[in-house]
Amino acid sequence: MFFLQMSGFPGSGKSTLAHMLARRTGAVIVDHDVVKSALMEFMEVQTMDAKTAGKISYGVDWSLIDFHLSLGHAVIFDSPCLYAEMLGNGMRLAEKYNVKYKYVECYLNDFQKINERLKNRSRKTSQIQEVLSEKVFSVAVDSSEKPLNVEHLVIDSGKPLSSYIDEVLEYILE
Template structure:
């Protein structure tokens, strides 16, 4: 059993990798954007929704691990608390903690991916297009994405970084090897 923390900027492929892990390992994916969208839809303000969404994700991770299922926490993972909380939840349930970072540094590719994906209200519409709750004014998304790329939190060891410029046919076997080698 494991708790897998997905990490990376919007559009980097976290949810795609998570879907593969669900199919291959029978894990349950907890998607931060789905949770945050539901919190916003309930009437919470934008600032409160981010904190509430993480708290809901942690509570669900505890419950699902407690039921004996591996868990994927699918979020950008930009703060130390996210890694620390994931490690604590895994430890409390006797599960291995795993971490996969999806990396894409090509902003044009990210912009294409963001424009093509099915969209929740918390999703960016493009590198320079914020989520709908932040308005319709274009912004300098390139600077923001570069900060996000440099701000990713990761554990000090036993993590996998994936170059998501490569085809999934090359990337997904690395995911399988990492999770299997980690005792899963």
């Protein structure tokens, strides 16, 4: 059993990879965008309150992850990983339930391709539609928190999923 913490800029392919991994492994996905969008829609949260909605939804995410791990399910957390506390939470839960902690970053440092993906996807309420500044993008794309003392995987998600899915499966199942 494992807990997989996904990471990567919006539009980098986290959800696409998470869905394929869930189909292949039977793992449960906790998707931050689903939780945050539901909260925003239910509470009729405006854009200025999106930060608060994000904070609350992370609390819900971690509760769901804890619950599913307690039932003996492998869990994939589909979310950017921008804060060190997220790494700590993930590692603590993996230790609590004695499961393997895994971390995969979908890395795509291509402003045009990211924007193309963002504009062409079926967007949830909480998701961005495009990145307006290349400067903001270049800083953010390299801002993912990575575990220091844990083997982790960074994949080039600009390539076709078929070119790296087996490598990711091998990593999470080892």
